[in-house]
Amino acid sequence: MDLPPMQVQVDPNEDTEWNDILRKHGIIPEKPPSPTPIIEEALREAIQRAHENRLEGKDLDELDALEDEEDEDFLNQYRQKRMAELSALATASKFGQIFPLQKADWSRDVTEASKEAYVVVNMISSNTESRVAADLCRQMAAKFGDIKFTEISARLAVENYPEQNCPSILVYRNGDIQKQFITLKELNGVQTTVEDLQKALVDIGAVKDNDHRILPKRTSDEEFHRNGRLRGSKVNNAYNDDV
Known part of the structure; x- marks a missing residue:
């Protein structure tokens, strides 16, 4: 007398030798790749972009106040960029x-x-x-x-x-x-x-979202640095919690 096949419950996401055999023979699908590396890479890129764009929207006085904290060449690049933007605005401001x-x-x-x-x-x-x-x-x-x-x-x-x-x-x-x-x-x-x-x-689209004319002025350099440290801490904590 032939016995009916046994019904075995299998979790296809488990990393077991039995599951490896089943995947090899196409009985269960391949385990999908873990999203963790993708999330980690996205977080790293976001943190890197935030770091690279940390001077966006700052006026010339704010850039001058960062001379002791930022790389001189990098700061000069942003200062020249901001001066070019101001010059372009001055030229366009004919109304x-x-x-x-x-x-x-x-x-x-x-x-x-x-x-x-x-x-x-x-x-x-x-x-x-x-x-x-x-x-x-x-x-x-x-x-x-x-x-x-x-x-x-x-x-x-x-x-x-x-x-x-x-x-x-x-x-x-x-x-x-x-x-x-x-x-x-x-x-x-x-x-x-x-x-x-x-x-x-x-x-x-009539005004750019990073236009210095619409960005709120900080009340002081101390407030700016304090808020900057707070934002950086939150980003790093979020990254550490996720990874």
């Missing part, structure tokens, strides 16, 4: 104010101008949000001179334009609208701040 816009000049002052730089059109009325938007755009224009900020009464731009749609902020680049905000609702309403508008421009 720096709000430009009143006329409907007849829209093609020239907005569509064509946007082929050279980002153009922000603020269509306003007399309501509260329009006054908030106008003030924010004035601050932004002074801060980001490489972006052209314009302003026009909505009723002069579009006949019978609904006041409840004001302000309407249009962001142009390369002749096309890249983003539009109908009122400040999408930002933060009447509580919208310069920081909210900056973030919107970063999301659009």
Whole structure:
């Protein structure tokens, strides 16, 4: 009498001689590679990138304050890079104010101008949000001179334009609208701040996310070094915990 085959429960992930035999004969699949080396390598690369980019976003005064802590050649490279960035911004910063816009000049002052730089059109009325938007755009224009900020009464731009749609902020680049905000609702309403508008421009690509003009200033070199050590400690601890 033939006995039925025995049903043996096998954990295919176990490292046993029996499992090796089963894998050799294709009875169970090969054990997948351990993710640990991949995780370790990703963590090492992340730590290395953080170390290499540790000077990103620092202004010239902050770089000077690190002379005793950083390699001189490496620090000079970043100092020259930052000076080049500042020079490029100074060259591009040819606006720096709000430009009143006329409907007849829209093609020239907005569509064509946007082929050279980002153009922000603020269509306003007399309501509260329009006054908030106008003030924010004035601050932004002074801060980001490489972006052209314009302003026009909505009723002069579009006949019978609904006041409840004001302000309407249009962001142009390369002749096309890249983003539009109908009122400040999408930002933060009447509580919208310069920081909210900056973030919107970063999301659009009009401002780089590492632009020194939007990075918060440290209150002191001591706070900067303390926070830097804290961040480094957290990264190293995370790495040690995982490996």
